[in-house]
Structures are given as structure tokens and as C-alpha cells.
Amino acid sequence: MESVDGAGASPAEETAPSVIAAGAICWRKEQGQLEVLLIHRPRYADWSWPKGKLDPGETTPECAVREVEEEVGLRISLGIPLASTIYPVASGPKVVYYWAARTERMEVHPDGKEVDRFLWVAPGRAAELLTNPTDREPLESLLAAHEADQLExxxxxxxxxxxxxxxxxxxxxxxxxxxxxxxxxxxxxxxxxxxxxxxxxxxxxxxxxxxxxxxxxxxxxxxxxxxxxxxxxxxxxxxxxxxxxxxxxxxxxxxxxxxxxxxxxxxxxxxxxxxxxxxxxxxxxxxxxxxxxxxxxxxxxxxxxxxxxxxxxxxxxxxxx
Known part of the structure; x- marks a missing residue:
């Protein structure tokens, strides 16, 4: 059982999801400018965020940390919760919970299967590249927190x-x-x-x-x-x-x-x-x-x-x- 208040308030509170997943937007400062980590998934030919479905008995924060490590080789600690997303899949509504994760001075190593490429880009460029429009929602909340000095x-x-x-x-x-x-x-x-x-x-x-x-x-x-x-x-x-x-x-x-x-x-x-x-x-x-x-x-x-x-x-x- 879990609940979130503040930056990570869930849009899925009134909809019982059939699939629950979690992930993170990894971010860093490069020459004082905010950059976020985008991944390319060959299976879907899309640009997205590191994320995946919960394992049995796993909480969403544990899932977010595990998925980032498995897909891009980064061992993260979670920051603020971000906006979650919900969209239809074959089995019904799917909700994905996201967190911000600062990743200064850490090397990215895609697993080569789930993820074959990655990009560090400014938030504006990330919004242009994201394949699924709903993936912009957690990005927007991360950017809002950054502008309000609430990301760190x-x-x-x-x-x-x-x-x-x-x-x-x-x-x-x-x-x-x-x-x-x-x-x-x-x-x-x-x-x-x-x-x-x-x-x-x-x-x-x-x-x-x-x-x-x-x-x-x-x-x-x-x-x-x-x-x-x-x-x-x-x-x-x-x-x-x-x-x-x-x-x-x-x-x-x-x-x-x-x-x-x-x-x-x-x-x-x-x-x-x-x-x-x-x-x-x-x-x-x-x-x-x-x-x-x-x-x-x-x-x-x-x-x-x-x-x-x-x-x-x-x-x-x-x-x-």
C-alpha cells in the first residue's frame, strides 16, 4: 500500500490499473545546464524513460531503482516524486510512477537488449524526441520543480x-x-x-x-x-x-x-x-x-x-x- 502527496500526486487515483510500472528521469547539471537521460528501446523503436513493471512483492520505488540499473547500469537514489502517467494497453489501464534521480559523474551502460542507445539532452529537446506524448508529463513536473528550486x-x-x-x-x-x-x-x-x-x-x-x-x-x-x-x-x-x-x-x-x-x-x-x-x-x-x-x-x-x-x-x- 502506498500514497504520494506533493509533486508526485497520481492521476490514476480514480482508475484501478491493470498494469503497474515505475521508472525515473535521471538528470544532471552539465556546465550549469539541466540535462535529462533519454533511452531508445529497439523493441518499440521509441525514445522514452527507463521504466518497467513491478516484480512480485516489489514496491514502486524499488521497481524504479531496479529498472534504471537493469536498463542503463545506473544505481540511483530517488529524489522527488514526479507526475505519474496512465494510458491504455491490451490488458487495461497502465500506470507508471516516476521519480527524479540526480546522476552526476555516473556512466551510462545500456543493457543492449531493452535499451540500445541513450542521449543526455536539455528538457526542451527531450520533449521533442519523446515518442509517447504522455511521457512529457513527468518531464514537465521535473522542469517545474527545477524552475522553483525544488529539484535538489x-x-x-x-x-x-x-x-x-x-x-x-x-x-x-x-x-x-x-x-x-x-x-x-x-x-x-x-x-x-x-x-x-x-x-x-x-x-x-x-x-x-x-x-x-x-x-x-x-x-x-x-x-x-x-x-x-x-x-x-x-x-x-x-x-x-x-x-x-x-x-x-x-x-x-x-x-x-x-x-x-x-x-x-x-x-x-x-x-x-x-x-x-x-x-x-x-x-x-x-x-x-x-x-x-x-x-x-x-x-x-x-x-x-x-x-x-x-x-x-x-x-x-x-x-x-
């Missing part, structure tokens, strides 16, 4: 810990209550999902269920975990200002970060994020309990040009048992 961003990701052993069946210290079997599977799925944005910092409540949720990602990236006592259920309830301060400090270093905490702490977290939202995104954050499902993540895309300003918000549930 970094992600601040909030993770609710995965499903834990029930309180009713746990007799030891609350901080030691671990993940249930479902929760351990969710933790592995959370790790795969986080790879789409690649946070280089992880901050977590030290309670066992939070640490276990984020552990697979830490292992896959070989990065250190910063524990924050202020965002445990107990301490956040006693000293909410300290919990808010922990969240506020995430904005200071201006680089990708994930925060793992508990359901009762989420209103405090979102309260801080809300201060950084423009009016246009005023309803982008959850307001109703439980705010996020176990193992669900919320991604705030923070402007690199305007420190502290959130320009887009997304939610994704990595695994639903």
Missing part, C-alpha cells in the same frame, strides 16, 4: 517499527520486547525499501523492536546506528520537548537520514515536520492514529536550496502480512 533535495525518512510481540504476552522489560515473526519479515522488506533513497544516517529508539526493524538495513549498508533515548515511548511521553529537539536536529546536517520510532511518538515527530511544510502540503502528514502501520515509512523530501523546507511527502508500506 535530500530525504528525511520516518520509520514506524515493524510488528512486535504483543504486549499481553510479554512479561519482561518493555524496552526488550522484540519483533514478532511477521515483524522480522517486515524488517527485511523495510531494508529493501530504504535502499531506494539510501539514507547514510540512521537514528533510532534504543528499544529492541526499533533496533531490530532497522538492523537489516544497517547490515546491508555497513553504517553505524545512532541511538536516541528521547524518542522511546517512555521518554517522549515524559519529555516531549526533547523528542521534538531530536527530530529538529535531523535537518541540521542536510543529508539523507532515517528515524525509527514508536507509534505513540509519531504525533511529536509529525508535529516537527509540519513546521517545515509549505501551506500547499499542509495535509500531507497523517493525523489519525495509528499514523503509520507497522513497518510503514514516510519520506519527506527536504530542499537543498532552501534549508529546512519540505517540498514533497510520500508514504510506503513495504510489507503487509
Amino acid at each position: 533535495t535530500w530525504p528525511l525518512i520516518v520509520v514506524r517499527h515493524a510488528k512486535a510481540t504483543p504486549r499481553s504476552s510479554w512479561t519482561r522489560a518493555e524496552g526488550d520486547r522484540p519483533l514478532a515473526a511477521t515483524g522480522r519479515r517486515q524488517a527485511a522488506a523495510v531494508s529493501r525499501l530504504l535502499e531506494a533513497w539510501g539514507p547514510s544516517r540512521v537514528v533510532s529508539s534504543p528499544w529492541e523492536r526499533c533496533v531490530q526493524t532497522i538492523a537489516p538495513y544497517l547490515k546491508s549498508k555497513d553504517i553505524k546506528l545512532k541511538l536516541a533515548d528521547s524518542i522511546t515511548e517512555r521518554n517522549a511521553g515524559r519529555k516531549p520537548d526533547k523528542a521534538r529537539s531530536t527530530v529538529e536536529k535531523l535537518f541540521d546536517k542536510r543529508r539523507p537520514v532515517a528515524l525509527c520510532t514508536h507509534r505513540p511518538v509519531l504525533p511529536l515527530v509529525f508535529g516537527v515536520l509540519r513546521r517545515h511544510l509549505p501551506e500547499s502540503l499542509g495535509t500531507a502528514l497523517p493525523v489519525d492514529d495509528p499514523y503509520l502501520a507497522p513497518g510503514e515509512v514516510l519520506i519527506s523530501h527536504v530542499s537543498s536550496k532552501t534549508p529546512g523546507r519540505i517540498v514533497a511527502v510520500e508514504q510506503f508500506r513495504a510489507y503487509d502480512d
